Amino acid sequence: MKRLLAVTLLASASIIAVDPALAQDKAADAENTADIIVTGSRVITNGNESPTPVTTLTTDALQASKPTTVYQALLEQPLIAGAKGGKLAGSTGQGGNNNSISSLNLRGLGGVRGLVLFDGKRVAPQNLNGEVDLAQIPQMLLQRVDLQTGGSSAVYGSDAIAGAVNFITNRKFNGIRFDGSFGVSTYGDYATYDFGAAYGHDLFEGRGHFEASVQYRNDPGLLRTDRDYIQEFGKTPWQLLGNGTSVPYFYSNIGFNNQATYGGRINRVSGPSSVFLNGVDIYKLDFRQNGVATQFVNGTLVTGSTELGGNGGQQTEIVSLGAKDNFLQTFGRFDYDLTDDVHFYLTGYWNRENQFNYLSNTRLYNAGATSGSTGGVLLTTQNAFLPDDIRAALQGAGVTTFRLGKIFTGANVDPMNTSYVNDNINVSTGLEGKLGTFNWDIGYSHSFNKQKNVSNNTFNTSRLLAALDSVLVNGTPTCRVLTQPQFAAQYAGCIPLNPFGPTATTKAQWDYIRQPTTYIGRTTQDSVSGGISGSPFETWAGPLNVALSGEWRRLGYSLYSEAEVANVTALDCAGLGIPNTTTSCVNGGTTSIWPNGSASRPPVSQRVVEGAIEADVPVLKDVPLAQDVRFNLAARHARYTSTGNVVITDPNVTRKFNATTWKVGLNWQVSDAIKIRATRSRDFRAPNLSELFLPGRTQALTGTTDYLTGAISGQSPAPNAPIVTMSQTIGGNPNVKPEVGYTTTVGVVLTPSPAFSLAIDYYNIKIKNAITTVDGSQVDIQQSCYASGGASPYCSLQERPLGFANKDPLTNAATKFYTATPLNIGELRTHGVDVEANFRTELGGQPLSIRALATYQPHLRSIQPGTKDTDAAGVSIPKLRIQASIRYNLTDTFRIDWTTRWRSHLLNVDPLLGLNVKDGYNYVKAVSYSNLNLSWKVTPAFETYLNVQNVFNQRPPVYTPLASGSPFASGAGVGGVGYYPADDAIGRYFIVGFRSKF
Known part of the structure; x- marks a missing residue:
């Protein structure tokens, strides 16, 4: 606390106005141009003098393009690439994170590498992994959004490696405002509605001001089956099939798993390779009808168990295309001039967001096979629901167990499916004032986020295994565990499960094994900040502006979970093993629910004390080729203290690290028409509390190969030898250090006339010590360890009883654990060019404005020792992204806005991986989407509009990326997404609405 007081007394920040020329609409009310914050600096008093590129987007312009949410409009900006949320439903949500949140992603570097600000203040994360949900930002009184894309850690601190996004409110709003809209797709579905109100009024003869707003939005969500171009063949989505080696990759919508079906396919475990019943091999029987087995019809085998066509199973149709979402936002602000030189403010917001997302309609529990067998859950021929003729034939052939691919x-x-309820509270208060020629401020803010995630249909693993293992007792199906007195009490009420048929499992059976699992994550942020800024003296080229700022910040999180402590108390397998095989849970892993979930996380915290200095130094003024030359210099030092532990039953540990950042910027105004700007910065991202202290969980590995001994988990390495068991522990890493980024930008701004401007900026970003979650069981990670003889840091990701010299699969692989955990071992590199052009004129006596934004990003490389480099540019993000808009007032009351965005082509498979792709299957065509907005000002106080999104009803091209080449793929192998997330999968969409202000 002493450090806090010392830093606070020295520190400062100023609230200053920028030149309104940055705004897109000069016709904005005068009140909207007051108290504007310069994003990316604490000393620059004119945004045009910033050496760091800033793209300014007025709320009016964003709403004219897309009057839904500000976030969805931002997703169409070229600077944003690979962002999730918006209309895209996320893939998972367990363990306290929500993958459907509105998380921005500057340049595709990840949502945690861009800092989110609200009126220049840091916004607390919503997800436990450090991501900020922009749905919490109040929209009704937003004035503009600044996208600042240079490194800004020296000004703002951690997370600003890719830049900062600043949401800026109108602090001088007066009057009453009502907004409302209703939308529906061209297909008559996806009906949304939105309503908001705002009020603002000066108080105490102008010394005070109060404003408040409330907004409600309802979004019903959409399923993939609602759009036939997402999923065109029955219940099966597009997939990327093949293995990239013997079978080149290609995409198809008739890919099936020939080992698992909706009714259940009987597969071999051991014994005779074929057992016949009425001339048909039992190992080719499929229960397409409840209790009735018919011959399985194979399709064309592609690779492994994947085939084209046939009777196999695959994911079904009930998967969200867009998550169901509704939110209520409230916002309020009070300002008061205590004296002519001291200003008080109090601001806050609360919002609640409720989302619902179908993840999959398939409940595949396909345990790994032993050597020579095929996959599925392991059952005995005593199973109570197995048809008698099949039971007799199998037992007659000496078969006691089989697998059911179900x-x-x-x-x-x-x-x-998963439901999410997010509550966010943010309160900030402080004083601002003048001390002579200096500005000062001191403030306090508190944020509290509660995210309740309920995974509604996970399996209770132990109940599932008990229910699957049934026997007949006096002719009645009974769970085998109930016939064992020592387990009868533990599994009282066990209902045997009938898996033989597509609808054979009754609701009562399903309800017994179903375990709705609740996760409640709480994140808090408290901060005290302050500082002082001003000009201590004049130079020959103008005033020297200096700012000292400081902050104390504490971030904490905790997680309540109904999942058990997986890495401390593994699933109790007693009584659940199939007789005469092994004492382990042959059908499942070591977690209590499936899919796996995180255990509860007692509170952990991170405290930060940091101080910064920034200076705007004039060098030349009004000399040839140097109308104005100045340097922008900044430096920051931060001290981080993190307290917690991964193994939550162990005592907490405390980790400390320092971070020093700096920035050097040049602003060279050559003439009225030419400006040159450049920056060089050292930035950082501190590890978040999830990366440090995510509670570990243990899960069984099935079919994983140990490349040192050749042993395969779930298989016996020799006749009569025990089955090899392997497990994986996933959790945080308290020893992770900050990422360090180096950013260079060089640009030129041309303004040949007041009507036209052109900005071209080159950027180069290198991030070292990138925090990457590394899985020790992966092939390349294992082989890197073994090649080093045990010296590689990857060797710490596995626990081997006899070291790395012993290659005996019988003794050195029986109790093997791998670890998946964050490491400072990666490097990210990207570079490219940003272009912004603005043109204003008059046509027929009415204003016409044109704006174009473009980003060319030829590379986004990920480099990690021992693995192949990958390049996400052209795979998970388009290399070229363009947006152009035209605004024209046909009359004084009628206006037209047209916006078109275009992205370049994509690839399904990263060429750097060296994998084979069939001709024509790796190319995802370029595509564009256009929006039209017609607005009519009925009276000076009332405006109505019609907005048409995706005017030409452009369908999204098929896009099924390989997981290692894209963050959008599902599963560990290949993806079944079907379309690129930033493409429009909804189709043409109509919105009618009104805006009024009195």
Whole structure:
């Protein structure tokens, strides 16, 4: 606390106005141009003099393009690439994170590498992984959004490696405002509505001001089956098939798994390779009808168990295309001049967002096979629901166990889905004032975020295994565990599960194994900041402006979870093993629920004390070729103290690290028409509390190969030898250090006339010690370890009883653990060019404005020792992204806005991976989407509009990326997304609405 007081007494920040020429609409009310904050600096008093590129987007312009949410409009900006949320439903949500949140992603570097600001103040994260949900930002009184894309850690601190996004409110709003809209797609579905109100009024003869707003939005969500161009063949989505080596990759919408079906396919474990019943091999039987087995019809085998066509199973249709979402936002601000030189403010907002997302309608529990067998859950021939003729034939051939490749689906099996309820509270208060020629301020802010995630249809693993293992007792199906007195009490009420048929599992059976799992994550942020800024003296080229600022900040999080402590108390397998095989849970892993979930996380925290200095130094003024030359210099030092632990039963540990950042910027105004700007900065991102202290969980590995001994988990390495068991522990890493980024920008701004401006900026970003989650069981990670003889840092990601010299699969792989955890081992590199052009004129006596934004990003490389480099540019983000807009007032009351965005082509597979792709299957065509807005000012106080999004009803091209080449792929192998997330999968969409101000 002493450090806090010392830093606070020295520190400062100023609230200053920028030149309104940055705004796109000069016709904005005068009140909207007051108290504007310069993003990216604490000393520059004119945004045009900033050496760091800033793209300014007025709320009016964003709403004219897309009057839905500000976030969805931002997703169409070229600077944003690979962002999730918006209309895209996320893939998972367990463990306290929500992958459907509105998370921005500057340049595709990740949502955690861009800092989110609200009126220049840091916004607390919503997700436990450090991501900020922009849905919490109040929209009704937003004035503009600044996208600042140079490194800004020296000004703002951690997370600003890729830049900062600053949401700026109108602090001088007066009057009453009402907004409302209703939208529907050209297909008559996806009906949304939005309503908001705002009020502002001066108080105490102008010394005070109060404003407040409330807004409600309802979005019903959309399923993939609602759009036939997303999913065109029955229940099966597009997939990328093949293996890239013997079978080149290609995409298809008729790919099936020939080992697992909706009714269940009987697969071999051991014994005779074929067992015949009425002339048909039992190992080719499929229960397409409840309790009735018919011959399985194979399609064309592609690779492994994947085939084209046939009777196999795959993911079904109930998957969200867009998550159901509704939110309520409230905002308020009070300002008061205590004296002529001291100003008080109090501002706050609360919002609640409720989302619902179908993740999958398939409940595949496909355990790994032993050597020579195929996959599925392991059952005995004593199973109570197995037809008698099949039981007799198998037992007659000496077969005691078999596997059933089963996908749980049907009328009685609920789809896998997750609901999210997010509550956010933010309160800030402080004083601002003048001390002679200096400005000072001191403030306090508190944020509290509560995110409740309920995974509604996970499996209770132990109940599932108990229910699957049934026997007949006096002719009645009974769970085997109930016949064992020592386990009868533990599994009292066990209902045996019938898996033989697409709808054979009854609702009662399903409800017994179903475990709705609740996760409640809480994040808090408290900060005290302050500082002083001003000009201590004049130079020959103008005033020297200096700012000292400081902040104390504490971030904390905790997680309540109904999942058990997986890495401390593994699933109790007693009584659940199939007789005469092994004492382990042959059908499942070591976690209590499936899919796996995070255990509860007692509170952990991170405290930060930091101080910064920034100076705007004039060098030349009004000399030939130097109308104005100045340097922008900044430096910051931060001290981080993190307290917590990964193994939550162990005592907390405290980790400390320092971070020093700096920035040097040049602003060279050659003439009225030419300006040159450049920056060089050292930035950082501190590890978030999830990366440091995510509670570990342990899960079984099935079919994983140990490349030192050749052993395969789930298989016996020799006749009569024990089955090899391997597990994986996933969790945080308290020893992770900050990432360090180096950013260079060089640009020129041309303004040949007041009507036209052109800005061209080159950027180069290198991030070292990038925090990357590394899985020790992956092939390349294992092989890097073994090649080093045990010296590689990757060797710490596995626990081997006898070291790395012993290659005996019988003794050195029986109790093997791998670890997946964050490491400072990666490097990210990207560079490119940003272009912004603005033109204003009059046509027929009415104003006409044109704006174009473009980003060319030829590379976004990820480099990690021991693995192949990848380049996401052209794979998970388009290399070239363009947006152009035209605004024209046909009359004084009628206006037209047209916006078109275009992206370059994409690839499904990263060429750097060296994998083979069939001709024509790696190319995802370029595409554009256009929006039209017609607005009519009925009276000076009332405006109505019609907005048409995706005017030409452009369909999204098929896009099915390989997981290692894109963050959008599902699963560990290949993706089934079907379209690029930034493409428009909804189709043509109509919105009618009104805006009024009195």
